[in-house]
Amino acid sequence: MSLSLTANISFLFPELPFLDRFEAAAKAGFKAVECHWPYEHSIEDLKAKLDEFGLRLTGINTAVGNAEAGDFGLAALPGREEEFKAVFEQAVDYAVGLSCPMIHVMAGKVAEDRHEEVCFTYIENLRLAARIAEEKGLTLLIEPINHRDVPDYFLSSLEEADAICATVSSPALKIMADLYHLQIMGGDLVTRITEVIDSVGHVQVAAVPSRAEPDEGEINVAFVLSKLQDAGYDGLVGAEYRPRGDTVDGLGWIEKAGLSLAD
Numbered sequence: 001m002s003l004s005l006t007a008n009i010s011f012l013f014p015e016l017p018f019l020d021r022f023e024a025a026a027k028a029g030f031k032a033v034e035c036h037w038p039y040e041h042s043i044e045d046l047k048a049k050l051d052e053f054g055l056r057l058t059g060i061n062t063a064v065g066n067a068e069a070g071d072f073g074l075a076a077l078p079g080r081e082e083e084f085k086a087v088f089e090q091a092v093d094y095a096v097g098l099s100c101p102m103i104h105v106m107a108g109k110v111a112e113d114r115h116e117e118v119c120f121t122y123i124e125n126l127r128l129a130a131r132i133a134e135e136k137g138l139t140l141l142i143e144p145i146n147h148r149d150v151p152d153y154f155l156s157s158l159e160e161a162d163a164i165c166a167t168v169s170s171p172a173l174k175i176m177a178d179l180y181h182l183q184i185m186g187g188d189l190v191t192r193i194t195e196v197i198d199s200v201g202h203v204q205v206a207a208v209p210s211r212a213e214p215d216e217g218e219i220n221v222a223f224v225l226s227k228l229q230d231a232g233y234d235g236l237v238g239a240e241y242r243p244r245g246d247t248v249d250g251l252g253w254i255e256k257a258g259l260s261l262a263d
């Protein structure tokens with residue numbers, strides 16, 4: 001298998017302060033990293049770390065909004081369009097400043113009985129964001145997130161994510177297929193993901209149900225990834241799991257899964 005990894009340094013190396021995780025990832029052999037929310041650090045400080053350790057940054061998320069009030073994204077929230085624009089612009093500034101090609105646009109939490117009602121807002125916000133992404137050469141990702149960990153997250157279905165990509169109809173909008181979330185939300189990973197493979201822009205891995213290294217539990221990660229590759233997926237694989245112990249000691253799964261560190 002020739003798929004390459006990117007280390008999610010929001011989850012890996014949890015014992016280290018965030019800025020020290022770049023060095024740890026590079027020393028472990030990674031050439032690429034992704035993270036969730038880098039915004040408490042300046043673009044300059046982050047760039048210095050990437051340059052110092054010869055890493056590239058492959059993905060960041062839009063800020064969640066008001067985390068203390070329970071926000072987990074804003075794109076699907078009617079009445080919050082200006083706030084969405086602001087967090088999206090912030091993400092674009094960081095992505096451009098750090099040569100980072102992908103932004104995960106976080107949808108937010110919406111009670112199930114309001115799902116239909118807010119679809120319009122989500123699609124309009126994504127249209128606006130996708131236009132900007134096209135101009136800047138960025139890829140936007142939407143990620144179905146499981147309802148056990150994040151009840152009421154607007155986007156939890158792979159098939160709905162694919163339908164939204166078709167509706168927005170922008171080459172800049174793709175699905176982040178996180179095997180952990182998708183296994184919890186219905187499984188049948190190979191068949192379901194290959195059906196939407198043209199819309200998939202990024203893949204992430206973790207074990208289910210533990211969310212630890214993907215060498216245990218319900219998912220045969222080597223098998224699933226090889227089938228996705230056979231179906232035409234040639235993007236990165238995000239190592240987005242919570243290590244059982246020391247991050248470096250837990251990296252043995254990479255070779256067993258036939259993966260390589262990104263170059």
Ligand SMILES: O=C(O)[C@@H](O)C(=O)CO
Nearest residue numbers: 036061104143178204240
């Ligand atoms: O799967 C996840 O939790 C992440 O990919 C994310 O972006 C939201 O935390």
Ligand SMILES: [Mg+2]
Nearest residue numbers: 143178204240
């Ligand atoms: Mg994920």
